[in-house]
Amino acid sequence: MRQITAILIGAGARGRFVYGAYAMKHPEEMKIVAVAEPDEERRMLAKAEYGLSFDQLYDSWEQVLALPQAADIAIIxxxxxxxxxxxxxxxEKGYDILLEKPMSPFAGEVIDMARASREHKRLLAVSHVLRYTPFWSRIKEMITSGEIGEIASVQLxxxxxxxxxxxxxxxxxxxxxxxASPMILQKSCHDMDILSWLIDKRCLKVSSYGSLLHFRPENAPQGSTLRCMDGCAVERECPYSAVRIYEEDETHEWSRFITNDLTPKGIHNALHEGPFGRCVYHCQNDVVDHQVVNMEFENGTTASFTMSGFSHDISRTVQIMGTRGEIRGYMERNEIMxxxxxxxAVHIPVDAEAGGHGGGDEGLVREFLREVRKGNKGGGQTLTSAEVSVQSHLMAFAAEQSRLEGGSSVMITDMSAQKTCSVR
Structure with a gap:
């Protein structure tokens, strides 16, 4: 197995905890040979974790990409x-690329990147990790086999x-x-991609509703303060307490994303000084906290998607209704019926895999490296290539445009033609 060398552009949470972690876990497969990251503390962590020298660290992507090609791939x-x-x-420099989702918050840039990868014959894989999970892969196999006939409708x-x-x-x-991006794009282009992949037809039009319902200043409880640690009278009762989520959680599941110093003092200081110690009702946020999307595909297939920030767990559920049968699934439990x-009724076994996104994080990197070793070029060979990902991004752009326009239908063909359009 040939070791693939990589430059890492962006050493934040996904850069370090997914792609960097894969290189450390599987050094025979991938070696990070340079890191571009504007934050000095993150650069020093990368230096230690990947065994780099100072001349392999860069303040910006412009610096590392101004040099002759330094590795096989670029992870962005x-x-x-x-x-x-x-x-x-x-x-342009000749790298094959693994790109974090979303590709861009601008439709024109999404289309440009797909075109460039095709014209330069470079792999450009987008991190739609759900396609690489055992759960969704098994469902795709069932659909392809014809077990439920033709898909009529999907609820996700x-x-x-x-x-x-x-x-x-x-x-x-x-x-x-x-x-950043509209939440339907940033968080749920995964879901638009899964719907596109499962249905395997062109999406024609989209309508959507949603709003920022709850996390607003007027909904702040009486006695609350601008920061959770400023003497908030309801902090002990509030499910969104920063103290509860970050300082009192000994697993550091979320505190590792707010500071690199995971000592009690480090977390305490981060909550006192940083954005994650703020009251959720006073954050100047403007993305939605819930949204629904309706889609029509070729031949009349329909799909509906619901995204909500008001759930007790992080999970995905799906119902796929075909002309000869139905599939129901609960991703986080690896349950398919x-x-x-x-x-x-038949219970369908799924081999659970460890790792983020139900094993999809590692599956994505593993399959991308495999394609790089095979020498496949042209942008169309990977499961989540840029060419494939254009549709799911346009579906998300159309959903946000519809939401902003009060739920009117938006044609995907119209969205595709607007090469410079963006959703703000």
Whole structure:
């Protein structure tokens, strides 16, 4: 097995905890040979974790991509609005690319990246990790085999989790559309991609409703303060308490995303000084906290999608209704039931895999590296290539446009023609 060398652009949560972690766990498969990251503390962590020297560290993607090609692949895990520049330059330089989702918050940039990967014959894989999970792969196999006949309709729900909602989309980096992406794109392009993959037809039109219902200043409880640690009278009762979510959780499941210093003092200081100690009702956030999307595909197939930040857990549930049977699934439990019409229900076994997104994180990297070793080029060979991902992104753009226009139907063909359109 040939070891693939990589430059990592963006050493934040996904960069370190997914792609960097894969390189450390499987050094025979991948070696990170350079890191571009503007935050000095993260650069020093990367230096230690990947055994780099100072001359392998860069402040920006412009610096590392100004050099002759330094590795086989470029992993781009920077913020949403910092994907297009490094991706286009890396393609030009001859890198195969693994790109964090979403590709871009601008439709024109999404289309440009797909075109560039095709014209330069470079792999550009997008991190739609759900396709690489045993759960969704098994469901896809069942559909392809014809067990439920032709798909008539699909219902998919993404339960974001109240604590995840508060962390990422109220207090965190994706709380404002102007600074990142609409939530339907940032969080749920995964789901648009899964629907597109399962139905395997072209999406024609989309309508959507949603709003920022709860996390608003007027909903702040009486006695609350601007920060959870400023003497808030209801902090002990509040499910969104930063003290409860970060300081009192000994597993550091979420505190590792707010500071690199996981000592009690480090977490305490982060809550006192940083954005994650703010009251969820006073965060200047503007993305939705719930949204529904209706879609029509070729030949009349329909799909509905519900995303909500108000759920007790982080999970996805799906119901796929075909002309000869039905599939129901609960991703986080790896539970799939097949209901063939006129026959007994069948429990479908799924081999659970460890790791983020039900094993999809590792599956994505593993399959991408395999394609790089095979030398496949042209942008169309990977399961989640840029060419494939354009449709799911356009579906998300159309959903947000519809929501902003009061739920009117938006044609995907119209969206595709607007090469410079963006959703703000």
């Amino acid at each position: 895990a920077s913020h949403d609005r910092m994907h297009y520049g490094p991706a286009m330059k890396a393609i 729900s993404e339960n974001v989790g109240y604590f995840h909602m508060a962390h990422s989309f109220v207090r965190g980096s994706w709380s404002r559309t102007e600074e 097949l209901y063939p019409f006129g026959k007994e």
